[in-house]
Amino acid sequence: MxxxxxxxxxxxxxxxxxxxxxxxxxxxxxxxxxxxxxxxxxxxAGAQKRSGSRADDRDPQTLQATIGRLMAEHGWETPVAVGGVVHNWAEVVGERIAEHCAPVSFDEGVLTIQADSSAWAVEMRNLSPQLTSRLNESLPRTAEGGAVKRINVLGPARPRMGFGGFR
Structure with a gap:
């Protein structure tokens, strides 16, 4: 073949x-x-790192350390701290103010609070510099200074109007 x-x-x-x-x-x-x-x-080759008696990032980490690291990496320290202030509002601002004013929101350094009357809204606007200082004493400092830059005060909620603004 x-x-x-x-x-x-x-x-x-x-x-x-x-x-x-x-x-x-x-x-x-x-x-x-x-x-x-x-x-x-x-x-x-130095490719494999050996574990020794000293602590390193491969060791088990506590939940507190892990949460702290996550907060720092994502820039959550200030919002979390402000949340703590909101939670302890009466302790930070005093019982008398807390009875008539409540925090509503915190966004980019502006804390918005709502007063239950026009008189308390005016009073809070007058007290806002002192309140800003008191709040910043209980919050971590940011690169720009205090966490709370300004306080925005809302008056009492207006009654809702019906169709065309008439009841």
């Missing part, structure tokens, strides 16, 4: 086998290069 009888070229089969072997060897080299080093080779 000759080559023409088989319908194939024997040199083409050999070339195909050589190409497949070369591709397999290249893939093996690629896998070997990406494989993490182990044992003495890793220590020589």
């Amino acid at each position: 000759n080559d023409s009888d088989k319908g194939q070229n024997p040199s083409a089969g050999v070339d195909l086998a050589r190409a497949a072997l070369a591709a397999a060897r290249a893939r093996a080299r690629e896998l070997e290069q990406n494989r993490p080093l182990r044992g003495a080779a890793a220590r020589r």
